[in-house]
Amino acid sequence: MKPTLIYCVAASLDGxxxxxxxxxxWLTGDDEAPPCDGLLLGRATYxxxxxxxxxxxxxxxLLTRHLPMHLPPQVRARHCTPSEALDELAALGCQRVxxxxxxxxxxxCFAAGLLDELVVKLMPHLLGAGVxxxxxxxxxxxxxxxxxxxxxxxxxxxxxxxxEAVHASTEPG
Numbered sequence: 001m002k003p004t005l006i007y008c009v010a011a012s013l014d015g016x017x018x019x020x021x022x023x024x025x026w027l028t029g030d031d032e033a034p035p036c037d038g039l040l041l042g043r044a045t046y047x048x049x050x051x052x053x054x055x056x057x058x059x060x061x062l063l064t065r066h067l068p069m070h071l072p073p074q075v076r077a078r079h080c081t082p083s084e085a086l087d088e089l090a091a092l093g094c095q096r097v098x099x100x101x102x103x104x105x106x107x108x109c110f111a112a113g114l115l116d117e118l119v120v121k122l123m124p125h126l127l128g129a130g131v132x133x134x135x136x137x138x139x140x141x142x143x144x145x146x147x148x149x150x151x152x153x154x155x156x157x158x159x160x161x162x163x164e165a166v167h168a169s170t171e172p173g
Contacts, residue, residue, distance in 0.1 A: 001090065002083075002086045002087065002090060002114070003038065003086055003089055003090050003094045003095050003096060003097045004095065004096045004097065004116045004117065005040070005086060005097050005099055005109060005114050005115050005116050005117070006033070006034060006036060006096065006097065006098050006099065006116065006117040006118070006119060007099040007106045007109070007110075007115055007117070007118050007119065008033040008034075008098050008099065008100060008119045009100075009106070009119070009120055009121070009133065010024070010027050010120070010121040010122075010123055010154075011120050011121070011122055011123065011133050012026070012122075012123055012125045012126060012127045012130070013122060013123065013124055013125060013126055014126050014127060014128065015132055015133050016127040016129070016130035016131055016132060016133070017103060017130070017131050017132070017133055018048075018130050018131040019127060019129075019130045019131075020129050020130050020131070022044065022048065022131065024048070026123070026125050026127065027123065028123070028151070028152040033098060033119055034096070034098075034117070034119060034158070035096065036058065036094075036096040036097060036098040037058060037059075037093070037094045037095060037096055037097075038058055038059045038060070038061070038089040038092065038094030038096070038097040038098070039056070039058055039059070039060040039061070039097065039098050039100060040060075040061050040063070040082070040085055040086070040089065040097050040098070040099050040100070040105075041060070041061075041062055041063070041099070041100040041102055041105070042062070042063050042064070042102040042104060042105035043062065043063070043064040043065075043066070043068075044102065044104075045100050045102045045105075046062050046064070046068070046075075049100070050068075056074060057074060058074065058094075059074060059076070059089060059092045059093075059094060060072075060074050060075040060076065061075075061076050061077075061078060061085045061088060061089055062075055062076065062077040062078070063077075063078060063079070063080065063082065063085055063105060064077055064078075064079060065079050067079075076088075081112075082105065082108055082109045082112060082114055083112060083114060086114060099115070103131050103132055103133065103134060103135040104135040106133070106134055106135070107134040107135040107136045107138055110134060110138050110140065110161070111136070111138060113163060115161050116160065116161055117145070117158065117159065117160055117161065118142060118157075118158075118159045118161060119156070119157070119158050119159075120133070120156075120157045120159075121150060121154050121155075121156055121157075122154055122155045122156075122157060123152065123153075123154045124152070124153040124154060140161060140162065141161075141162040142159035142160065142161060142162060143159060143160045143162055144157070144158070144159055145158045145159060145160055146158040
């Protein structure tokens with residue numbers, strides 16, 4: 001049985017998770033996320049966090065085509081599909097896996113029907129351009145589970161992805 005996959009991310013009011021150059025210097029406050037027992041992330045997110053890697057004993061799977069030279073002991077790097085990564089984390093006993101950042105990986109997981117929950121810290125900041133919440137045009141229905149104000153004027157939004165309506169959106173041609 002696949003674990004529950006929860007995409008946890010901070011976003012600007014106009015839907016970007018980073019500036020066009022990938023920086024997130026505009027973010028303020030602490031991240032609040034639901035409890036999990038495993039982490040899944042892509043290479044760009046890992047590279048952005050590697051200098052400040054959170055100390056964690058949780059099993060962590062880094063999806064990448066190019067293996068980094070040095071990894072913390074709990075981080076495993078793989079070149080595989082998100083579904084295979086979730087199977088591996090399930091084999092390690094993970095039941096709730098947090099997907100950290102990663103517009104591209106989040107979009108792939110969403111399109112594959114693997115994403116179960118979405119937790120967004122919506123910040124009162126307009127970037128105008130940058131890395132979108134999901135890398136590709138996705139459409140789906142969500143059910144609000146929880147919302148509350150966070151420091152800095154942001155809003156914490158916790159949604160369940162409703163699986164019957166997840167699909168890639170199409171541009172009129």
